[in-house]
Amino acid sequence: MRIKNIEITGFASLAPMAGVADRAMREICREYGAAFTVGELTSARGITLNDKKSASLLSCAEKERPFASQLFGNDPEIMKEAALIALKFNPDFIDINMGCPAPKVASNGGGSALMREPRLAEEIVRAVVQAVNVPVTVKMRTGFDKDSINAPELARRCENAGAAAITVHGRTRPQMYAPPVDLKTIAEVKKAVKIPVIGNGDITDGKSAKHMYEATGCDFVSVGRAAQGNPFVFKEINAYMTGKSYSPPSLEKRFAVMMRQIRLMCEYKDPYIAMLESRKHTAWYMHGLEGAAALRRMCGEINNISDIEAICQKALEQNPNL
Helix, strand or coil: CEECCEECCCCEEECCCCCCCCHHHHHHHHHCCCCCEECCCEEHHHHHCCCHHHHHCCCCCHHHCCEEEEEECCCHHHHHHHHHHHHHHCCCEEEEEECCCCHHHHCCCCHHHHHHCHHHHHHHHHHHHHHCCCCEEEEEEEECCCCCECHHHHHHHHHHCCCCEEEEEEEECCCCCCCCCCHHHHHHHHHHCCCCEEEECCCCCHHHHHHHHHHHCCCEEEECHHHCCCCCHHHHHHHHHCCCCCCCCCHHHHHHHHHHHHHHHHHHCCHHHHHHHHHHHHHHHCCCCCCHHHHHHHHCCCCCHHHHHHHHHHHHHHCCCC
16 A cells, blocks of 8 residues: 555554554554554644643654654644644654544544534645645544444545545444444445545454455555554464464563563653553553453552563463463
């Protein structure tokens, strides 16, 4: 797949996940086969007001590339200004979020709320496209709610405004992440536009990735929650899509990668904050193990690397055959 002049190799990208897919996770996922990464959701208004936290979310390292900065907002001029600031961090492309269901985003007119304002959404895309010299992509949902499934129309508007690719999460805003993904609407988006369409939602392994491709005709897929504690999912998808065999890593290997990810987190951000955030990441790496519930409870009390090492040791003892 090509996003304008950017050649994308592989079959799946890492979806943006606020508070989850930080630089450390993105680097690890890229290492294990993620075709490209997208930064955490960043407020356009925050960037233009010189908010340090917002600016920190735009940083990009070479190991993450191809990399997109993801912006949200509902004012074309502010989005344009924020995109120009984002360019200083040298992203490979800029992604406009029109799919975030979080109340603090949508209630202010950003994220999925833009699906109710297709003309404004189109104006925002056009303003950003005209301002920057990198491709601009858009992420959306199928619609704001079940009575307004308008992703095909919105995708056409975004394409007319100059968008280089569209990602569709196959759910409405109220559906959040729970119900089965709406493959039919993703397929309709694919038919509605000529630019690449990326399918997102319920992709957990190679089989589900291939099903998304075949059921929708999409050009690419994006993986979100399935990569939490499992960066190896990209290697699995790439193998499945090319007919190659895949063997999951041993538990020791899995934990070694987890420890490296957490150490990178401590390197890239305040170590205290990194340790707090490591609790959820460590818990995700325990998924599917014997005694996982008790291990996750231990994860909720992590304060340092030694705590994590003790959890890993206990998990290895309880799962000797993995």
